[in-house]
Amino acid sequence: MPEVIFTGERGRLEGRYQPAKTRNSPIAIILHPHPQFGGTMNNPVVYNLYYQFVNRGFSVLRFNFRGVGRSQGSFDHGTGELSDxxxxxxxxxxxxxxxxxxxxxxxxxxxxxxxxxLMRRPEVEGFISVAAPASLYDFSFLAPCPSSGLFVHGDKDAVVPTTAVATLVEKLKTQKGIVIEQQIVPGANHFFDGKIEDLMGVIGTYLDKRLPGSRKDSAA
Incomplete structure (x- = not known):
């Protein structure tokens, strides 16, 4: 899990990168929770998501947004983080x-x-959105959503109601050729405390369905 430093809009950004073993393997980028509420690339859900993709032969990068850890800059309310x-x-x-x-x-x-x-980069062919803050931020830019993917939420989430995510998913499901799935993890809060194994089971099952034959059990 090599440490990497790459250049962002406001200076250096700190990350962890695992290259795939084959040259034409797909890429996965993992993005952490809110920087001002303790979110970092070492968040347990982020860490486990990283290995979900590593184990399926991706070249995977997780990194700290500006102002987090050794990443330069300061919090920019989403605009700068999108640039990152x-x-x-x-x-x-x-x-x-x-x-x-x-x-x-x-x-x-x-x-x-x-x-x-995802909306800005047509090469992105799939997504996983965990605890998407549908009641806190505007997702209306997903018109239409260009790629198929999975939303996962906990039914005990006190930060973002499950109904808010369900409403977003129902809206996105109306688009032809795009398959949006939603899965609920019973008993899980916003941070999936004590439920990360269950969460990864849901995500792993979804990835294996979308990426048949990609599982690399030895790459842990």
Missing amino acids: AAAALDWAQSVNPDARACWIAGVSFGAWIGMQL
Whole structure:
């Protein structure tokens, strides 16, 4: 899990990167929760998401948004963080010029940023949005949503009601050719405390369905 430093709009950004073993493997970018509420690239959900993709043969990057850890800059209410995410994807593509596709995965605030990046980058073919803050941020930019993906939420989430995510998913489901799935993890709060194994089971099942034959059990 090599440490990497790459250049963002406001200076250096700190990340962890695991290259795939084959040249044309897809890329995955993992985005962490809100920087001002303790979100970092070492968040347990982010860490486990990272390995969900590593274990399926992706080249995977997780990183700290500006002002977090050793990343330079300061919190920018989403605008700058979207720029950081774009810089992360640019960097990952620069070291994987033969990559055939890209996925975005985000947790809470990171899910909001990830869905905005999805709208701007047509090469993103799939997404995982965990605890998407549908009641806290405007998701109306998803008109239409260009890629299929998965929303996962806990039914005990006291930060974002499950109904808010369900309403968003129902809206997105109306688009032809795009399949949006929603899964609920019973007993899970916004941070999936004590339920990360259940969460990863849901995500792993979804990825195996979308990426048949990609599972690499030895790459842990």
